[in-house]
Amino acid sequence: METKNIMIVGVGGQGSLLASKLLGHLLLSQGYDVKVSEVHGMSQRGGSVVTYVRYGDKVYSPVIDLGEADYIVSFEILEAARWLPYLKKGGVIVTNTQQIDPMPVITGAAEYPAGLVEKMTAAGAKVDALDCLALAEQAGSAKAVNIVLLGRLSHYFDAPEEAWQSSLEAIVPAKFLEMNKKAFALGKAAGAI
Amino acid sequence: MEERTARLTEYAETAPVNRIEWGDRKIGVITSSTSYQYTKEVFGDGCSVLKLGMVNPLPVRIIKEFAAHVEKLVVIEELDPIIENHCRALGLEVTGKDALPMIDEFSQNLIAKALTGKAAESVSLDCPIPPRPPVMCAGCPHRGLFYTLAKNKCTVLGDIGCYTLGAVAPLSAMEMTLCMGASVSALHGFNKAGGRDAEQKTVAVIGDSTFMHSGMTGLANIAYNQTNSTVIILDNSITGMTGHQQNPTTGFNLRGDPAGKIDLEALCRAMGFERVRVVDPYDLRQCDAVIKEELAAEAPSVIISRRPCALLKYVKHKAPVRVNPDKCRGCKSCMRIGCPAISMKNGKAVIDNTLCVGCGVCTQLCAFGAFESSDGEEK
Numbered sequence: 342m343e344t345k346n347i348m349i350v351g352v353g354g355q356g357s358l359l360a361s362k363l364l365g366h367l368l369l370s371q372g373y374d375v376k377v378s379e380v381h382g383m384s385q386r387g388g389s390v391v392t393y394v395r396y397g398d399k400v401y402s403p404v405i406d407l408g409e410a411d412y413i414v415s416f417e418i419l420e421a422a423r424w425l426p427y428l429k430k431g432g433v434i435v436t437n438t439q440q441i442d443p444m445p446v447i448t449g450a451a452e453y454p455a456g457l458v459e460k461m462t463a464a465g466a467k468v469d470a471l472d473c474l475a476l477a478e479q480a481g482s483a484k485a486v487n488i489v490l491l492g493r494l495s496h497y498f499d500a501p502e503e504a505w506q507s508s509l510e511a512i513v514p515a516k517f518l519e520m521n522k523k524a525f526a527l528g529k530a531a532g533a534i
Numbered sequence: 535m536e537e538r539t540a541r542l543t544e545y546a547e548t549a550p551v552n553r554i555e556w557g558d559r560k561i562g563v564i565t566s567s568t569s570y571q572y573t574k575e576v577f578g579d580g581c582s583v584l585k586l587g588m589v590n591p592l593p594v595r596i597i598k599e600f601a602a603h604v605e606k607l608v609v610i611e612e613l614d615p616i617i618e619n620h621c622r623a624l625g626l627e628v629t630g631k632d633a634l635p636m637i638d639e640f641s642q643n644l645i646a647k648a649l650t651g652k653a654a655e656s657v658s659l660d661c662p663i664p665p666r667p668p669v670m671c672a673g674c675p676h677r678g679l680f681y682t683l684a685k686n687k688c689t690v691l692g693d694i695g696c697y698t699l700g701a702v703a704p705l706s707a708m709e710m711t712l713c714m715g716a717s718v719s720a721l722h723g724f725n726k727a728g729g730r731d732a733e734q735k736t737v738a739v740i741g742d743s744t745f746m747h748s749g750m751t752g753l754a755n756i757a758y759n760q761t762n763s764t765v766i767i768l769d770n771s772i773t774g775m776t777g778h779q780q781n782p783t784t785g786f787n788l789r790g791d792p793a794g795k796i797d798l799e800a801l802c803r804a805m806g807f808e809r810v811r812v813v814d815p816y817d818l819r820q821c822d823a824v825i826k827e828e829l830a831a832e833a834p835s836v837i838i839s840r841r842p843c844a845l846l847k848y849v850k851h852k853a854p855v856r857v858n859p860d861k862c863r864g865c866k867s868c869m870r871i872g873c874p875a876i877s878m879k880n881g882k883a884v885i886d887n888t889l890c891v892g893c894g895v896c897t898q899l900c901a902f903g904a905f906e907s908s909d910g911e912e913k
Contacts, residue, residue: 408656454664
């Protein structure tokens with residue numbers, strides 16, 4: 342099969358690394374060749390962060406280039422818009438609707454653009470937007486946004502529910518497992534577009 | 535040495551890391567490392583590849599044999615044309631930097647576009663997307679110090695660490711960053727060239743960890759060659775930016791076991807600095823007074839700005855500060871420190887309770903007493 346590309350984008354500290362680790366684990370368990378590349382460094386300091394997950398029969402390049410992503414999984418709506426040029430024609434954006442103001446917006450040097458979901462849809466992207474923060478809080482922690490998103494994303498994959506569950510068990514620390522399982526279920530129950 | 539090189543060259547001819555992957559022979563690509571991955575991504579089996587796992591010394595016979603069996607020879611390598619020039623020296627006709635750039639990293643799209651004229655289509659929005667630069671964390675001890683430097687219009691020679699973010703708006707308090715340790719030696723040179731005027735407003739800022747790595751030699755130079763320089767060591771008791779590694783000033787080794795602990799004050803004094811001051815960067819008034827005094831002093835000095843990184847597990851935080859909306863006049867004084875926990879909503883300052891750690895720096899900036907600390911409560 343042709344290599345598929347998933348970009349995970351968000352704001353440093355939102356948990357995108359754990360999401361990519363879990364996704365990598367799941368895809369390996371499904372027998373794919375998988376490459377995951379992360380941008381570290383300043384990622385804890387509230388900057389824009391991106392992780393690449395590529396899988397298929399044989400994956401070569403570790404990175405995803407402009408116009409290549411089948412899916413963009415976004416933790417924040419402005420970040421989805423920032424990375425939109427990486428989406429393949431007809432690709433899907435699975436995004437949290439949360440808005441986090443970047444420093445230039447906080448200081449008043451820039452404005453947070455309005456109507457991003459509509460704009461991205463008009464540009465040809467299939468946008469699957471969900472208030473993941475509310476569901477994460479319902480599951481027990483605002484930090485579970487990453488797992489809610491994966492629950493939502495699971496609709497687009499053939500992998501069986503048991504495979505997702507065992508990847509959750511393998512990657513999520515034991516004391517947060519039940520809460521994260523709940524977050525996954527809530528994200529999944531929200532359905533897909 | 536020559537003999538060794540000859541043996542290595544012979545080894546390169548047979549080493550399994552240098553291998554030919556035959557595909558379509560119309561194009562033959564010589565490449566290595568990540569450029570190989572991009573090449574395969576673009577061409578798959580649509581070209582033949584000589585993958586070099588060892589690029590010095592380069593194999594001569596393999597390259598010639600490969601070139602003889604392909605129609606068009608291409609070298610795909612980032613930056614300088616090392617392999618390409620080697621091929622040319624062997625008398626081979628080759629495509630390389632005439633088609634591919636000499637600077638920056640390659641990608642699959644870049645190679646596809648350069649060699650096949652095709653690349654994936656992409657779309658973007660026509661509205662401006664505000665950038666999201668990394669910021670100092672809420673409660674970061676560097677913030678108060680950089681605010682003070684900005685307020686005093688200091689020329690700040692920076693170094694490598696989280697505190698390089700002092701260069702970013704709204705603090706905008708850094709004029710130069712080059713490499714680890716450069717702040718201190720640059721300050722000495724800057725002051726030698728600029729004289730008394732420069733000495734009275736220029737500082738070097740360097741973290742405890744970077745200071746241990748390569749700041750001490752520059753400091754020795756200041757002590758030995760005597761400029762009235764003011765060096766500020768931002769001692770947050772850890773290596774922050776790269777994820778909390780220990781360093782020789784923390785008293786622990788990389789495994790977290792007890793280790794030797796270098797005393798910064800004693801070290802500076804031993805080098806001959808008579809003026810060694812310690813400040814708490816959460817205390818803006820103290821920072822301001824000490825920085826003014828040391829810049830004015832006609833002697834070399836070191837200021838140690840000491841407070842542990844706000845993300846360290848053992849650091850206890852206070853409850854978030856509260857804004858009294860009746861007192862807030864919306865003057866935005868508190869916005870000058872670039873704290874991610876403070877924003878303006880409907881003309882009033884608002885605190886993000888999930889981020890604020892009650893450091894109280896903003897409280898000191900408010901002329902109207904709108905920020906209220908809740909002392910004692912810890913989270």
